[in-house]
Amino acid sequence: MCEKLLEFSYEMRSEFDREITRHDFRLMCLPRNGACQRVTDVRWRVSPYTWLSNGQDGFGNACIYGAASDHHSVFVVRVTGHVRTGLSEAEMPDRIPWEVFLYQTPVTAPGAFVIRYYEKLCSGEPLSGNNTTFVGSTGTEADRLGELSQGQTETSAPAFRAGQEENCALRRALYFMDCLHRDFVYQSGATDTYTTSEQAMEKGCGVCQDFAQLLITLCRMDGIAARYVAGMLAGEGETHAWAEVYSDGRWYALDPTHNCAADGRYIKLSHGRDCRDCLVNRGVYFNPARETQTVRVSVRPVSEKE
């Protein structure tokens, strides 16, 4: 394992074209402690607010929630801190049994397109494989991966796979990830938060959320428990999403967007059955307004002097 100390910042800025009021919000943008990562320090600032509180959801994800009752047209959330990552190659089971993640949700439920794809994968029929490149023009994710893979070969998928020959569910999930990575196209803006696995498969392209959910869908069809993870990836950009797969009593993190293990370069915020359990921010407010939201995530390794 390659242990790292990462410094991160998450900034979400919402601008409204007219003033809003009675704004309630709920944020799940705090890193989560686990076997793989430990939060060493975290600070957050929300502005404006009338009251603030924090707690956990059913999965043990940390939430900040509150209300901004007075008129405002800008809403800013900023979280900064340090996380020690790469502490283990897999997450240990927690209070929530793995079986919770064995069943499809309305978002992950397969339809005709996913079923056809799954059957193809099961029959081992060779796939077209003509869409293997990222086409995200503005999507920096492909570029980020490029940057990341330089000097990062030790954490790429094949190395991760080496010791896992006996681990049947994980092997199967890695196969699905390979196939998805080859056949599903990364295209930013192709889908939105409400896109289901089936809709994404029909389109043939999508973003990290769709990659993660499709991998989850395929695993569950195969009787493998899989969960959705929202988090941040080393570099600059937006939030990221990947999946964790249950195999031999442990949860393995796989990033199907990049076809690799989600290792020490990744900071996990939350997990759940699908993207709806892991919404990084939710809000309701009064007054009709057009909202423009910008999210900036920055994660970089800190060199530690021995």
Added chain:
Amino acid sequence: MYDLCRDADAINEQLARYGVKFGIYKNGVFKEQLFPFDAIPRVIDADEFAYLERGLKQRVTALNCFLADIYTDKKIVKDGVIPPEFIYSSTGYLAQCEGVRTPKGIASHISGIDLVQSKDGTWYVLEDNLRVPSGASYPLIARELCRRASPATFREMKIEDNRNYAGLLKQVMDYVNTGGDNVIMTPGRYNAAFFEHSYLAEKTGAALVTGSNLFVEKDMLYYLDYNGKKQRVGALYRRLSDEYLDPMNFLPESVIGVPHLFDVFRKGNVAILNAPGNGVADDKGIYYFVPKMVKYYLGEDCITHNAPTYLPYYEEDRKYVLDRFDEIVIKDVAEAGGYGVVFGNKLTRKEKEDMIALIKHEPRRFIAQDVIDFIDIDIMENGERTPRKADLRAFVLTDGDVSVWKSGLTRFSRNPDSFIVNSSQGGGFKDTWVLSR
């Protein structure tokens, strides 16, 4: 009693005047209709009721144990009594409730248990309703009017007084109250049971509010009283379903909910009656396991009888279902209110083939039951006594003790050929007399 039948029209007229209505949605249109009252009561004698009381208390106690267990330790699943699939793939299971310990450990405060009596006299539980069972106010107000119409009947016959329902309900709210007022939350006057919400608020002295009068600040729930003053809520008897409760934790598009309400509940700062997440225990698939729950949690044999039920999920049961398709009734576990109920012998050949294919494809989605030939009860129709199918919803209230309200809602089908007596399907109701000796 003869007075009552003579006065039935007058009583119905008064019920209409009081607004005792039931709203139903049909083809997307909301239609409020009168819930017709029939003056001939269902009479349950003292011994028979004592038996029902024992059985229902035991059943509801076990269901409350199950709910407390399932969102925390999950012992019943770990011990292999209930397969995990019946919990985690159920639409009633809410992961949001994981780890929540409800005030005083009670999740189902007001339980509505639907029973029928077969022709051989055996009572069968058809359904447990642990979310927001409605209907208690109908016999309550009908009794009030009947007493007025025929005081002599109630003097001569030894009938248990049922007017203590509001008192029982208030006791339950007080018992779980975490500090603050008792409040009844209604989705508003277009809800099917709005009449009942306002009636119970009046009788229990609780404030009747809609979501827009409730709000969260920090970790407490408040409402605005008639003077516009902010008051803390300690017990919230909510009459809307889980998914609409809180747009921050459940359906984001809900406009009738209260943002952050669930977080206050999770922190133990308000009691919600009934607790969110109860749907996992009154799922039609879980129903099959209730006698096993009684055995598991209480170490007793289940006193109440389930209708003989088969789960196509188990191969042996699936075989039974397919072999005896014409003798059984099939229920879709995701449906409620009398929808999704199919009688095997009423299907055409094509429908039957489709249904069998569906059962084979999604065995977890259905349960099958032997058709119980339950007793008819007379109703008055055009001045004549006519038999109709009827069921009984018994109300069981849980605070420190478990009590069964000595009355209940008897619903009958107005269609002579129908076995479905749900009020959503346009039936009528009767008073239920429990004799005191």
